[in-house]
Amino acid sequence: MALEDIVARIAAAERAAGRPEGSVQLIAVSKLQPPERVEAVLQAGHRLFGENYVQEAGAKWPAWRDRFPGLAVHMIGPLQSNKAKQAVELFEAIHTLDRPSLAEKLARQVQARGGCPELFVQVNTGAEPQKAGVLPEAADDFIATCRGMDLPLAGLMCIPPDGEDARPHFRALREIAERNGLSGLSMGMSSDFEVAIAEGATHVRVGSAIFGARVVR
Numbered sequence: 782m783a784l785e786d787i788v789a790r791i792a793a794a795e796r797a798a799g800r801p802e803g804s805v806q807l808i809a810v811s812k813l814q815p816p817e818r819v820e821a822v823l824q825a826g827h828r829l830f831g832e833n834y835v836q837e838a839g840a841k842w843p844a845w846r847d848r849f850p851g852l853a854v855h856m857i858g859p860l861q862s863n864k865a866k867q868a869v870e871l872f873e874a875i876h877t878l879d880r881p882s883l884a885e886k887l888a889r890q891v892q893a894r895g896g897c898p899e900l901f902v903q904v905n906t907g908a909e910p911q912k913a914g915v916l917p918e919a920a921d922d923f924i925a926t927c928r929g930m931d932l933p934l935a936g937l938m939c940i941p942p943d944g945e946d947a948r949p950h951f952r953a954l955r956e957i958a959e960r961n962g963l964s965g966l967s968m969g970m971s972s973d974f975e976v977a978i979a980e981g982a983t984h985v986r987v988g989s990a991i992f993g994a995r996v997v998r
């Protein structure tokens with residue numbers, strides 16, 4: 782199945798980059814996929830998934846969690862502040878922390894619950910007006926702001942501009958992470974995950990290359 786092919790390509794990219802086997806986690810991005818395709822990947826033993834919409838994830842995953850122990854679901858889509866509570870309840874990680882108002886909401890949830898998903902700060906490396914994420918020049922300050930709220934940060938995330946060489950964006954993200962002492966790098970999708978691994982990705986987010994084209998609603 783396509784999953785095995787992607788897993789093998791990740792292992793080859795790790796080797797080519799001289800990185801330890803298993804240093805890259807594969808997030809299978811299951812948004813807008815028919816349930817039978819997701820279930821096939823669950824049956825194959827994969828346990829880490831990515832979702833973009835709180836509502837869709839909330840409808841799909843609780844039943845699968847009962848049947849497939851050890852699941853982790855990561856939020857990789859834009860997160861509205863008013864959904865912070867639901868997100869903290871639903872996800873093991875949130876990759877799209879990108880503004881102080883959301884950080885405040887998350888900090889309040891963390892205080893109330895005493896636990897926190899892994900958090901990644903999204904950086905808009907291409908400074909695209911339509912795209913979420915803090916601007917690269919504002920990243921250091923925002924990271925400090927989050928730390929000031931006692932939010933534990935796992936790393937950084939980016940989505941490079943469409944149709945551009947992704948490598949400089951992956952590199953820029955890694956530099957911001959290094960100078961801020963962050964080890965997690967969520968970068969690389971179906972079309973460029975091998976480049977991302979060469980540039981240090983710890984989490985690649987691969988959807989269509991595993992599941993096929995998404996069903997547009």
Ligand SMILES: *Cc1c(COP(=O)(O)O)cnc(C)c1O
Nearest residue numbers: 810857970971986987988989990
């Ligand atoms: C949908 C999505 C992906 C997966 O994209 P593919 O090209 O299907 O691999 C990865 N990251 C984010 C943030 C996404 O929204």
